[in-house]
Every structure is written in C-alpha cells, then in structure tokens.
Amino acid sequence: MSRSSVFDLLGPIMVGPSSSHTAGAVRLGLMARKILGEAPVGGTIRLHGSFAKTGKGHGTNLALIAGLLGMRPDDERIPAADKMAKEQGLNYMFVSADLGDFHPNTVQFELIGEAGAHAQIVGSSIGGGTIVIREINGYKVEVRGHYPTLVILHQDLPGLVAQVTLLLANAQTNIARMMVSREKRGAQALMVLETDELVEEAVLVLMRSLPKIYQVLAIEPLE
C-alpha cells in the first residue's frame, strides 16, 4: 500500500499496541459515532476475521469503545474505555461474526443514540491506522474520513443531485469525490459527497429543506 505523506511513515501518534487493531479500531468507533450523529447509548458490535481474534491482545475491543466514546487514537484513557463506557451510560455487546466478503479487519456497528437515532455502519481497518467505511445503513459506500463528508438519503428522482450540488457551488464548496447509489430505481437513494472545505450550517439547513431529501449527515474529517 503506498503512502503519499512522510507523516504516514513517521506517525501517527497513537496508543498501542497495533496501528491496525488498536489505532484503526479507535478511528472506526469515532467514525461510527460521527455517522450516528450523537452519543451512542447502546450498541451491538460484530467483529469479523482477525479483528475477532485480536480483541483481547491488541485491545481492539477497548479501542472500538474508546472511539464510540469520542476518543482519538492518541488518547491515553483508551485502556480504561470499558470503565468510562459504564460511567457514561454506553451499553454494548461484542459478537464474533462472518460478515461476508470484507477485509479481515472489519466491524459492524448497530448503534442507538441518546436522542433516539439509529445507525448501522460497517468499516474496515486496512493498515497503518487507515480506515474505510464500507456500508452506512445498508448502502455501500467508501468513506475514508480524510475530507468533510456529506451523506444524504433521498428519493431517487431526477434533479435532486443537481439541487444539492448547486447549493455547494453557490457556497464555493468544491467537491473532491462523489458517489450516488440506490436500492432500486425510483426508491430511496444515497449521495455521498466529500468536499474540500467544511460545509457551512446555513448550506446544510437549505439542503435539509429540499423536497424529497430525507436526511443529511455532515461528517467532519478524522483529525
């Protein structure tokens, strides 16, 4: 896997022992929390492949919980994540599972938030602490957390993509990557847009008020 920055080789600053099974796991938990959009209070966490085996020795389980609690990979409280989860009212359960054709370090989160939000997220830790989110609420995506990301649930109708991108264009926000997908023609669909700049709240408000736009999640980049 090639790295484009010298800081991929000298870094990250992290809590050990493993970049893929500890630091990567924290980042997956953190992304799951961001996608849920609020603090999680309940979760079932399914571990696939070598993630299921390294839980104890590499602190993978502690790291996943730490990420769900909002900690970053260099937070020295990670080894105490299970105690902190009790204090903060996060209930969780770990299950070993075969999630299918995914990377050997993959996890599925099923989360309930403190204000009632629900989310299902599948993500993989692909090496050196890098992660990729593969599924959000059943839709296939490829979100790496490098850029501010918009995840928009909408009706599959002509013109909606254009309306969303027009709002971004008017705000001078450049789109770095974009993906659209749908359950089936005319049903629900998902837009994932990665932008160069953070999308302003005012733009998000306008987006949410567009007809046939059901949900707009704005995810800040990791670090």
Place this chain on the structure above:
Amino acid sequence: MRAYEDWVIEAEARGLKISEVVYQYEMESSQQSEQVLFQRMLNNLEVMRESVASGLSGERRSISGLVGGDAAKVEARRKTGESLLGEPISGVIARALAVAEVNACMGKIVAAPTAGSCGVIPAVLLTVEEILKVSDQELILALFTSAGLGMIISERANVSGAEGGCQAEIGSATAMAAAAAVELAGGTPRQTADAAAIALKSMLGLVCDPVAGLVEVPCVKRNATGATIAMAAAEMALSGVKSAIPIDEVIDAMGDIGNQMPCALKETAQGGLAVTPTGRRIQADFL
C-alpha cells in the same frame, strides 16, 4: 516508481541533505508550510522522548504480563558503567526496549513506521543525540530523512508484518534509523543510502511470528536488536564502507522475499516462535 537513489542524486546535485529534499517534497505535496511541517515533526519527537522516559521507569506491565521492566534492567546495568557494550549502545538497547514496552502496555507512542517497530528510531536518534549533543532542529531533520526512506520502502515493498514479515517492520525501521543516524552524524546523502542498505540486508528473511498474536514476544526485544544493527550499519557507512547492493534493490528483494513467505510466518501466529511449546502454552494461558 520512485527510488531513494533519486533523492541521493538530487541532494548531491543541490548540495542539500536528504532531509531537506524530503521536507521540500512534503511541502509541495501537502501544501503546508515549512513551519507547520516542522511543528508536526517536533510533536512526534516530543512523544518519542516521553515514551522513552515512561518506558525507562519500568512501572508498566502489558495485558498479558509478559512485557515490562526490561528497559529498566538494562538501564540500571548501564548506569553501573559495567556494560560490555559501553554506555552508548546500552543506551540504544534500553531506549528501544522502553518505547516498545510502552507500546505493548497500551501507552502512547509514534508509529515509526508501525507501532510494533516504534522503538527503533527513537532509540537510535536519542542516543546519537546523547553522544553528539545535536539540536532539536537536527533531530527533526533526521526524522524527515527516516520518513523519506520509509515512504520509498512502502512504495516499492511494504511496511507491514502481515504482508512482508518482520523484515518489513523492524527491518524497515532499522534501515530508516540507520539512514537518519548517518545524516545526524554529518554523513553524506550517499552514506545514508549505504547505511540503510547494510541495515536492511541484515534483516532479510525475518519472519513475523508473534507469540499469542500479541505485539510482545519477540517484538519488544527485536526493537532493541534492530536498533543495535542500525548503529552498526551507520558506523560502517560513516567509515566509508559501501553496500555492494544498492538500497533500492535491497528494498525490492525484501518485498520479493515477503511475497514468498508463507502466511504462517506473516503475523498469523501460526508458525515460528508462536508455535513453540512455550509459545503455545503462553497462548493457552492468555486466551
């Protein structure tokens, strides 16, 4: 595909150090200023220093209980003045063990290039600092040199035990440390390449066979032996010893060898030390 040789040629042509070529590359590709990049590398250096100090205190134990306290033992003997290797090399060993122990105990470290090999570069650079009394600025530059070599290794081969065995992690860290040590000690860009090649050649074929799948045995102690090899390679290069095989070819050979390694010896805990009678017993006790 890029080569470390490209950087040596550019550095020699422009009268620069490798580190200067590397951070100029990073400025262009990241669009960040010199000050920002230096601050980021200084943050890394500070965490490296803290992890050495924390590990030398010897108070931590890993989850399995297998790791902790060895850095303190080596440091204690070093302080008596009776070490066979003399203070500098014992210092390299103690520091490498210290950082690797902190990692195994879920403490904070800098992955360099990985968490499992995090002890090698700090041990070498902070010991050269002790010997030569170099400045933070020079240490930061040396870190850019090591990172630059690491980037070439990750492009031509890989830096992960699961793909290339321990030669890709401790081996890469050792080569990165050797190159950086040479620059820190006033060596030429060409000499950094020779040191890196000599170091990596000494690590070819090293497998990833972690006992119980943890990052403890033999990982922690390999940080110490890797750091020692880095010092030896640097010393040879600074003396004018040249590597018969150039660094980029050694890197490619490392990648090749990694591809030929069976999965049982690539971070699956299914071969080597992991399946010795003691290794199996440790695994059974732990899991």
